[in-house]
Amino acid sequence: MRNSTRLLAAVSLAVMSLAGGAAMAEDTLTFGTDATYPPFESLDASGKFQGFDIEVVQALCDHMKITCTFVNQDFDGIIPALQAKKFDAIISSMSITPERLKKVDFTSKVYNTPPAVAVPKDSKITEPTNAGLAGKTIGAQSSTTHANYATVHMKDAELKLYPTPDEYKLDIASGRLDAVIDDVVVLSEWTKSESGSCCKVLGTLPVDKEINGEGAGIAVRKGDDALREKLNEAIKTIRTDGTYKKIQDKYFDFDVYGG
Structure with a gap:
């Protein structure tokens, strides 16, 4: 839970209200991450994003039938960059803490380790x-x-x-x-x-x-309930259908989700 600031691609998330709920109008989500934190998020030799968090987000996006992309952002500036709409959400081993909840909203946890x-x-x-x-x-x-x-x-x-x-x-x-x-x-x-x-x-x-909070989750902008709820539903689904465990077992020999 965290190099130099990288060029960020700004992708806006359009949300339209429908009777009975909200639906995302765009088919792409961009996630900010500080890719210096293996085995959760890092870059391989070719510059491709990799790691447990990255694969979890890819699984979430597959479930939501959207494309997910990633941009590298230093951890110090990652919340301000989210607030400035440089990306739609943060997946960067970020703990859900009372102090951070003053600035951003979080999904349910993705993992919880001490x-x-x-x-x-x-x-x-x-x-x-x-x-x-x-x-x-x-x-x-x-x-x-x-x-x-x-x-x-x-x-x-x-x-x-x-x-x-x-x-x-x-x-x-x-x-x-x-x-x-x-x-x-x-x-x-x-x-x-x-x-x-x-x-x-x-x-x-x-x-x-x-x-330390209640575990690491995905951060979204304050009030972005439509996206947070979509991600929460997807997290619940991959936990239930075995996708999460398949990803977890690739990286860990224990339950990284925690209690």
């Missing part, structure tokens, strides 16, 4: 707590729930913020950080990779629902 802390394999840190991290330097992506969590619950550590996870990963691998905080799936997948061989997941953290 935060965690990773440290170098030879670290003397033994527990992912304020006491265990006291006096240490911990890295996090800016404008994320994980950065907020560290600010509140790890007050005795020095927090260093980065525009993307790629930068904090480089710094901890180079010995410039003592620990990093992020989603447990993101950290687990990274530490299994060659680039993350420096480090290990120290442990997960107790969820603070005020900070």
